[in-house]
Amino acid sequence: MADIPAQDTTPSVEDDTDDIRPSNLPMQTVRPDVYVPIANDTSAKRRRAISLTTKLALFIGLLVGILAWNLWVLQPFFVDGESMSPTLNTRDTLLVSKFPQTWAGLTNSRYIPARYAVVVVRNPQEPSERFVKRVIGLPGERIVIRDGVITVYNERTPRGEDVTLPPCCQNLETTSGTVDTFVREGHIFVVGDNRAPGGSIDSRASLGQIPSRDIIGRAVIRITPVTQIKAL
Known part of the structure; x- marks a missing residue:
């Protein structure tokens, strides 16, 4: 009779190993999903x-x-016309300082620019019209225009001062007309640098004396043409 092999009764590794099941794993804290x-x-x-x-x-x-x-404070103005020729010409652009007039309004005073200043003013008879002129006469002064010469009389120069002598007013055409007047309080007397007959509407004729309230400001610089930038 053939030998019958003995049955191996040694437990297999698989028999010694516990089933891997969730219930048999160590307890772990599981974070919930973060939304x-x-x-x-x-x-x-x-x-x-x-x-x-x-x-x-x-x-x-x-x-x-x-x-x-x-x-x-400061506003550009464009020159239209030749009343200030040769100093200014059509299409020139000026920067006009309005601060002195603004300050005068804040302090309840009057703005009176210096003699020879170039100013932009309103026409007292037609406020929508603007003119650029040169200040010649100040309040209380006597202005005499005769034989092409403008003479100013005041306390400082009781015998009169020829206002065509300063550099700004030299080489200008002699003024037309005959005038003998006193500048009223709070007013200025202005003329254009083009003083030929019909060259400028100013205080010599229809424009008359300019009240302080109608002075818009003082032209401080010409900014165009750029080749002719110049302080005024």
């Missing part, structure tokens, strides 16, 4: 709206600043 909501674009829209509002506010502020500056 991260998808960013809502409302905040982004709000930021954009704030940005646009800020830009609009800056633009409006800048515009108001420019308008205020233009209204009360």
